[in-house]
Amino acid sequence: PQQHLNARPLFWPRGKTLGGSSSINAMVYMRGHKADYDGWEVASGTSVWGWDRVRALFKRLENNQRFGNSEYHGTGGELFVSELQTVNPLSRSFVKAGRELQIQHNDDFNGERQEGVGLYQVTQNRGRRWSSAKAFLESALDRPNLEVITDARVTRVVMDGRRAIGVSYRRNNKYKQARLNP
Structure with a gap:
């Protein structure tokens, strides 16, 4: 129970399973904002957390089915990233309403900018969930030096x-x- 919620509990599901929350969430593929990573770089005093470094890691891990290998995306990684197979009509209406309100359309929330309105990409391969366990753990399960x-x-x-x-x-x-x- 939370004191400032009139002693009500707050439901906050967590992915307590292999793959963590990527095994239970909505599969939205959304990276952090460039300024956040650059802030971590300054705070930590190391370039390990800066945007340029983590962007290179994102590209290496990603297998983007739409944008391919580009400045912001990669194709050789284990994490499949694709378009929604089926778009809810309400989502299309939401994007249309945003455009009518002069909110700039964004075709790639993991590209140059994250602001705007548009449809997001998901961690799926041919319409099926592609969790971090599927991407990074499954192929290593037979290794003799790995115990899960x-x-x-x-x-x-x-x-x-x-x-x-x-x-x-x-x-x-x-x-x-x-x-x-x-």
Whole structure:
């Protein structure tokens, strides 16, 4: 219960499954705003979080079915990004209403700008959900050095300097640690 909601609980679904929320959400493919990443770069004092760096990573991870390999999109990655297979008529009406209100149309919310009105892309492959588990985990499940632990909550990323070497997690009310074993 939330004090400022008249003691009502707030429903906030979470993706407590392989693939996290990408396995339960609306599949909208929307990156953060360039200014946010550049702000993280300034705050962290490292270029690792700057827009130019993360944009290159987004391109490498993405397999964009519409925009192909371009300044903002990639085609060789594991994460399929495509157009909606079926567009709800209400969505088209919403975009039309926005245009009538002089809101600039945006054909690509992950391109040069994020402001505007338009239809978004989704993480789907041929109309089927393409979660982060499908994109990045499924092909690695047979690796001998990979153990997938379910019903666990990560409590901390274990670092060695700037390199992640493991995680601390809680499972069945017991705290454990998993270390990287390349």
